[in-house]
Amino acid sequence: MKFTRHHHVSMVVKNGKKTDAFYTNVLGLRRVKKTVNQDSPSMYHLFYGDKIGTAGTExxxxxxxxxxxxxxxxxxxTKVALSVPSVEALQYWHQRLTEAGVAVSAQQIYADKQAILFEDPDSLRLAFVADAQFIPPTAWTYWEQSTVPQTYAIQGFVTTELTVSDVQQMETVLTELFGYEVVARTEEGIRFRGDGGLETELFVVQQDGPVERPGRGSIHHIALSVKDEQELAAWEERIRAFGLVPTQIIDRYYFKSLYVNIVGHIIFELATDGPGFLRDGHIDTLGQQLDLPDFLEPHRADIEADLEPLD
Structure with a gap:
């Protein structure tokens, strides 16, 4: 059981409308699902990615x-890197972000890749990276209505940064439990990968001091992609045997998953690839209407009354 790709990364934001405008109009991603937090349905849960929200782009x-x-x-x-097709694309993005009023760094090296660094409206730390070795996910599909030409379009999230006080503890968890391998050690940090190359890269950075107190722009969890519920159950058993305490398997309607807190505010979710966002939507209209799982459908009127329209 090794990871060939990651599934999604989830963040906390203050204003869904501002977030929606940034990720669709500026970054050119598709809003593939407009739903609510199943544990607290008075708040939006918004998904962005490629044409159908392929795992690894969300x-x-x-x-x-x-x-x-x-x-x-x-x-x-502490940071999420998004892959773009070329170094020339980084120049395009530097100009595009600057014109949108976003402060963006000069081109530099981040985790051994050419990169530019910036923050979204909630101060979430992001990077665009260009790596000739990155192959987009096989199922990645460009969204024709994107505001960004395909030549420069985001191809998925890749390197995800974990900042820890105890690097050895994290290395043990990643290698002995989750099967990641060390691909590079530098003064900047340690890069780990699963079986999927760059799209399974975790970048571990050592930092002493107080534990982060999450708020707007913080990263709630990273989800690792597993094939099906049978494999998910095997992971639950394996995690418990290692000495960590996962949740039970939870049906999230578009996938099934479990969560495990590694240390501090580092939470891993393991999520199945299916059934996906087309379960209750059509490819042409994904993300346009408010979709609710069956158990919340009877409460639609009350839920919609609590939500500010995005469009």
């Missing part, structure tokens, strides 16, 4: 209007 956001700011610290997931 960025998801929980809207919490009353959330405060993030107090940055250690033992947290």
């Amino acid at each position: 960025l998801t956001f929980f809207e919490i209007p009353m959330v405060g700011r993030t107090h940055r610290g250690t033992d947290a997931i």
Whole structure:
């Protein structure tokens, strides 16, 4: 059991409408699912990715209007890198972000890749990276209505940064439990990969000090992709045998998953590839209407009354 790709990364935001405008209009991603947090249905859960929200392209956001700011610290997931097709694409993105009023770094090396660094409207730390070795997910499909030409389009999220106080503890968990391998050790940090190359890369950075206090722009969890519920059950048993305490398997309607807290605010979710977002939507209209799982459908009127329209 090794990971050939990651599934999604989930963040906390203050205003879903601003988030939606940034990720669709500026970054050119498709909103593939507009739904609610199943554990707290008064808040949006928004999904963005390629044409159908292929695992490995999904960025998801929980809207919490009353959330405060993030107090940055250690033992947290601290940055997400998005892959673009070429170094020339980085130049395009630098100009596009600057014109959109986004502060963006000069081109630099991040995790051994050419990159530019910036933050979204909630101060989520992001990077665009160009790596000749990256092959987009096989199922990745460009969305023809994107505001970004295919030549420069985001191809999925790749390197995800974990900032920890105890690097050895994290290395043990990643290698002995989850089967990642060390691909590079530098003064900057340690890069780990599963069987899927760059799209399974985790970048572990050491930092002492207080544990991060999450707020808007913080990363709630990263999800690792598993084939089906049978494999998910095997992972649950394996995690418990290792000494960590996962949740039970939860039906999230579009996939089934379990969660495990590694340390501090670093949470891993393991999520099945299916059934996916086409379960209750058509490819032409994904993300346009509010979709609810069956158990929330009887409460649709009350739920919609609590949500600010995005469009």
